[in-house]
Amino acid sequence: MNDSLKHLQRKSTPARALTEPAPDDEQLQHILQAAMSAPDHGRLYPYRFITIRGDARYRLSELFGRAVLQRDPDVDEIYLQKQKDKPLRSPLIVVVVASPIRSEKIPEIEQILCAGAAAHNILLASNALGYGSIWLTGANAYDPMVCRELGLADSERIIGFIYIGTPQLEIPPRQLPDVRDYIGSWE
Numbered sequence: 001m002n003d004s005l006k007h008l009q010r011k012s013t014p015a016r017a018l019t020e021p022a023p024d025d026e027q028l029q030h031i032l033q034a035a036m037s038a039p040d041h042g043r044l045y046p047y048r049f050i051t052i053r054g055d056a057r058y059r060l061s062e063l064f065g066r067a068v069l070q071r072d073p074d075v076d077e078i079y080l081q082k083q084k085d086k087p088l089r090s091p092l093i094v095v096v097v098a099s100p101i102r103s104e105k106i107p108e109i110e111q112i113l114c115a116g117a118a119a120h121n122i123l124l125a126s127n128a129l130g131y132g133s134i135w136l137t138g139a140n141a142y143d144p145m146v147c148r149e150l151g152l153a154d155s156e157r158i159i160g161f162i163y164i165g166t167p168q169l170e171i172p173p174r175q176l177p178d179v180r181d182y183i184g185s186w187e
C-alpha cells in the first residue's frame with residue numbers, strides 16, 4: 001500500500017482485548033470531533049453520541065440482561081450471561097445514534113449513511129491515537145427497550161456500540177481481497 005495511505009489501514013480489536021486505559025475525556029472529545037467531519041448532505045449532523053464508561057457499563061450490562069429476558073424468558077443461562085458480559089469487556093463504549101431529521105431534500109438513507117461515516121471516523125481517530133476499537137451491534141442494538149432506556153426518540157436508531165480501549169493483542173494486518181476484483185469500468 002502507498003505509504004501515505006498507511007494510516008487508513010484500520011483494523012478492529014476484539015472487545016475482550018481492549019483494556020484500560022481508555023481515551024481520557026479530552027482525547028475522546030477529539031475523537032468525536034473528528035467523527036463530525038463525516039460527509040454530510042445538507043450539514044444536518046444527523047447523529048449523536050452516548051458515552052458509557054466506568055460503573056455505567058454495569059447499568060448497560062443489567063439493561064442487556066433485561067432486554068434478553070424480555071425477548072426470550074426461557075433463554076439459557078449461558079447466553080444470558082454472555083450478553084450481560086458484553087459491556088464489561090472494554091473500558092469505554094460510544095453508542096452511535098442516528099438521528100435522522102425530517103427533510104424534503106435529504107432522504108433518510110443518506111442521513112443513516114452519514115451517521116455510519118461518523119462511526120467509521122471514530123474507529124479511525126481512536127486507532128490514530130493508539131487505541132483499539134471495534135464496531136458492534138447485535139440484537140440489543142435493535143431492541144426497543146434498550147433504545148428507550150438509553151433515551152432514544154422513536155425516530156432514532158442505534159447504529160453501533162463502539163468499544164474502545166488499549167489493545168492487549170497485536171492484531172495482524174487484515175488480508176483484504178484484491179480490489180481489482182471489485183472494480184469494473186463503464187464503457
Ligand SMILES: Cc1cc2nc3c(=O)[nH]c(=O)nc-3n(C[C@H](O)[C@H](O)[C@H](O)COP(=O)(O)O)c2cc1C
Binds near residue numbers: 013134135
Ligand atoms: C454496522 C456494523 C455492525 C457490526 N456488528 C458486529 C457484531 O455485532 N458482531 C461482530 O462480530 N462484528 C460486527 N461488525 C464487524 C466488526 O466491526 C469488524 O469489522 C469485524 O470484526 C472485522 O474486523 P476488521 O474491522 O478488523 O476487519 C459490525 C460492523 C458493522 C459495520
